[in-house]
Amino acid sequence: MITKSFYSVFLFLAALCFCNSAIGQSNMEYDVVLMGGHVMDPETKLDAIKNVGIINNRIAQISSEELNGKEMINVSGLVVAPGFIDLHVHGRTNKEQEYQLHDGVTTALELEWGIENLKEWYATRNSRALINYGASVNWPFERFKSIPGQEESVNKLHQASIRGESSLELLMNTIAPSANDPLTDEELNKTLDNIKATLNEGGIGIGAPVGYLPESNPNELYQVFRLASELNVPVFSHVRKPDIISIQETIAVAVLTNASLHIVHINSMSLENIQLSLDMVNDAQNRGFDITTELYPYTAASTAIQSALFTEGWQDRLGIGYDDLQWVATGERLTKETFQKYRNEGGIVIIHMMKPEWIEAGIAAPGVMIASDGMPYAEMAHPRTAGTFSRVLGKYVREEKVIDLMDAIEKMTLLPAKRLEGIAPMMRFKGRMQVGADADITVFDPNTINDRATFEGGLEFSEGIEYVLVNGQFILKNGKIVSDTFPGQPIYGRYKK
Ligand SMILES: [Zn+2]
Numbered sequence: 001m002i003t004k005s006f007y008s009v010f011l012f013l014a015a016l017c018f019c020n021s022a023i024g025q026s027n028m029e030y031d032v033v034l035m036g037g038h039v040m041d042p043e044t045k046l047d048a049i050k051n052v053g054i055i056n057n058r059i060a061q062i063s064s065e066e067l068n069g070k071e072m073i074n075v076s077g078l079v080v081a082p083g084f085i086d087l088h089v090h091g092r093t094n095k096e097q098e099y100q101l102h103d104g105v106t107t108a109l110e111l112e113w114g115i116e117n118l119k120e121w122y123a124t125r126n127s128r129a130l131i132n133y134g135a136s137v138n139w140p141f142e143r144f145k146s147i148p149g150q151e152e153s154v155n156k157l158h159q160a161s162i163r164g165e166s167s168l169e170l171l172m173n174t175i176a177p178s179a180n181d182p183l184t185d186e187e188l189n190k191t192l193d194n195i196k197a198t199l200n201e202g203g204i205g206i207g208a209p210v211g212y213l214p215e216s217n218p219n220e221l222y223q224v225f226r227l228a229s230e231l232n233v234p235v236f237s238h239v240r241k242p243d244i245i246s247i248q249e250t251i252a253v254a255v256l257t258n259a260s261l262h263i264v265h266i267n268s269m270s271l272e273n274i275q276l277s278l279d280m281v282n283d284a285q286n287r288g289f290d291i292t293t294e295l296y297p298y299t300a301a302s303t304a305i306q307s308a309l310f311t312e313g314w315q316d317r318l319g320i321g322y323d324d325l326q327w328v329a330t331g332e333r334l335t336k337e338t339f340q341k342y343r344n345e346g347g348i349v350i351i352h353m354m355k356p357e358w359i360e361a362g363i364a365a366p367g368v369m370i371a372s373d374g375m376p377y378a379e380m381a382h383p384r385t386a387g388t389f390s391r392v393l394g395k396y397v398r399e400e401k402v403i404d405l406m407d408a409i410e411k412m413t414l415l416p417a418k419r420l421e422g423i424a425p426m427m428r429f430k431g432r433m434q435v436g437a438d439a440d441i442t443v444f445d446p447n448t449i450n451d452r453a454t455f456e457g458g459l460e461f462s463e464g465i466e467y468v469l470v471n472g473q474f475i476l477k478n479g480k481i482v483s484d485t486f487p488g489q490p491i492y493g494r495y496k497k
Pocket of ligand 1: 112209238265
């Protein structure tokens with residue numbers, strides 16, 4: 001569907017091309033031309049050998065005719081796709097973005113948790129980011145700020161954000177003591193006011209990782225969803241517990257309040273019930289509710305060992321034992337003793353708890369997006385941090401033929417762009433290989449693309465991603481990063497003042 005503003009840019013460019021046609025299209029000089037690639041657009045279903053002309057930050061021409069450019073790159077034999085859009089990352093710096101761009105990602109957003117002190121964080125990324133960046137409003141932080149007596153901790157987090165040293169783990173550890181305190185009416189009202197204020201800083205909806213505050217009062221969640229509905233902003237939620245009842249709870253709240261809902265990593269939340277979860281999301285959509293979901297293509301999860309997931313009884317709830325836990329700092333598998341030790345100390349753990357067929361079901365399901373849930377950098381961080389998108393294209397498209405290439409590209413580009421268009425109108429220009437769209441482009445070899453990060457060997461750049469352009473600028477060429485280039489731009493929600 002062509003939106004109004006997208007259409008006006010299209011017309012502008014069409015007029016531009018028309019003027020130039022008087023002097024012959026072949027005389028037009030583009031900034032960059034990608035020659036002879038296999039161009040794929042999931043919206044128009046364009047799937048053909050074409051030349052792509054780029055002017056400034058936009059795609060200005062897609063043609064079978066020869067095009068002239070200041071820079072001409074032969075991409076024959078390669079797929080030219082919209083840059084991948086990752087709705088769910090926890091890395092906040094270029095350290096993680098370097099892995100992401102080698103995986104074809106041109107926009108990486110922290111929407112599950114959101115980021116505290118959003119204005120300060122956006123400021124630290126200005127003109128420094130490799131790829132596009134953005135985040136939602138962090139509900140756990142906004143509620144923490146509303147509790148009297150936390151001023152000192154809030155101030156420390158604020159200072160860390162200004163210095164560019166904020167991190168999810170620092171935030172989690174700071175708010176942990178109050179995570180399960182019920183809010184008074186006054187605190188709840190303050191929380192809602194805080195959320196509104198941070199939407200004005202450009203927050204892309206509301207991050208509601210309820211699973212990390214599983215004792216939080218259902219009324220609080222309900223009021224957050226009511227606010228989201230009133231303001232027409234989406235809620236991105238990690239549901240209360242990894243079980244089907246929690247999926248039902250979240251969908252019920254969204255349906256009752258008519259809020260837009262995106263359920264993150266449905267694979268690790270549903271476990272053996274993934275098909276039922278997918279059916280519920282699908283039924284909600286068929287009844288007109290704006291409810292979507294995503295998954296990452298791995299059979300292991302990853303989170304902080306001190307989180308609520310590991311309260312008494314976790315083995316039964318998750319159907320696993322100590323040996324299924326892998327300590328990120330060393331790569332070792334845990335025992336009863338090391339589990340206790342590390343749970344007291346805190347840190348990140350990988351949880352081997354899913355079956356391959358559950359992941360396949362999620363990848364095959366129409367409308368389900370691919371999102372990495374990429375973790376903050378560590379040598380032995382969960383491989384999804386570096387390999388999610390290449391893994392889908394290598395393992396699940398080429399090798400196992402779970403879905404075809406166009407459907408896979410749609411799940412990484414058009415679907416996430418459309419998910420965000422309502423809250424972040426600039427996303428209307430992303431996720432598409434069309435004249436007038438932003439030149440965020442990923443060029444890859446469909447015969448060699450593969451993830452290389454593993455649970456045993458740790459993070460590695462993916463292979464087969466040959467070129468990446470962000471806002472018309474190359475950031476990856478012949479598989480190598482272009483140094484001293486920072487084309488990443490902020491993505492903001494529409495309430496930004
Ligand atoms: Zn999560």
